[in-house]
Amino acid sequence: MSRPDRKETEVRRMLAGPPPPVPPDLAVRALARGRRLMARRRLLRRIGWLFALLALAALLTWSADRPWLPPPARTTPPAEGW
Numbered sequence: 001m002s003r004p005d006r007k008e009t010e011v012r013r014m015l016a017g018p019p020p021p022v023p024p025d026l027a028v029r030a031l032a033r034g035r036r037l038m039a040r041r042r043l044l045r046r047i048g049w050l051f052a053l054l055a056l057a058a059l060l061t062w063s064a065d066r067p068w069l070p071p072p073a074r075t076t077p078p079a080e081g082w
Contacts, residue, residue, distance in 0.1 A: 023029075
């Protein structure tokens with residue numbers, strides 16, 4: 001027969017004893033932390049949407065300028081063969 005594992009023995013001893021005391025303000029602290037996390041997520045989501053809209057506006061502005069077309073000629077070509 002093998003010896004019981006030290007970790008297993010320690011866990012069994014912890015489970016056999018009384019449960020640890022819970023702080024009385026645990027629910028209040030958890031609620032406050034949850035609200036902070038939700039507010040942070042909401043802020044990050046709104047900033048993400050703002051950046052997405054700014055990127056879309058920049059793309060539309062860039063595409064309206066049509067940078068892929070050659071620039072217009074500043075002078076007329078010479079008239080030959082008249």
